[in-house]
Amino acid sequence: MGWALSPTLTTALPLAALHRALATRRPPRGLVHHSDRGSQYASAAYEGVLQQQGLTGRMSRAGDCWDNAVVESFFHTLKVERVHERRYHTWEEAHADVADYIERFYNRQRRHSTLGYLSPAMFELHAAA
Known part of the structure; x- marks a missing residue:
């Protein structure tokens, strides 16, 4: 699992954590990536990295x-x-x-x-x- 810390919550924060996880863990294609419904995880940049790596994004149900x-x-x-x-x-x-x-x-x-x-x-x- 990757992690990152920032004083502000922007798409750059979970992207940094995702890149760290990809670099250290090298997940297999087809892995399912779970997240909450934060807009950062729905961003084109974040979804683009998941798609590029062959990962499937899944968001939690609302509420x-x-x-x-x-x-x-x-x-x-x-x-x-x-x-x-x-x-x-x-x-x-x-x-x-x-x-x-x-x-x-x-x-x-x-x-x-x-x-x-x-x-x-x-x-x-x-x-x-």
Whole structure:
């Protein structure tokens, strides 16, 4: 999964996350990409990248938060475990801290009950074996 952080929400933000995911994960053609109904995901630029990569975009149903529950759960966890307990003085400080949380802790160390109490990195290793 890719991620990006920005002080403003424009199409450039999810595009940056998508490009990061494409570069690091190299998903197979035909993969289904789920998102909420934000206008950024419906933009021609975003849909163009999905199409160019052979990915299929699917948006959640209007008013149904359960369609995007995994992402909503992640953001809740990020806020509770990291962001709400900190006071950031600069944008760079916030970005570095969130990057550390996602890349070092959440993906590599934090155990997830839905993954059999493995970290996402360990789960992926076991699944590939």
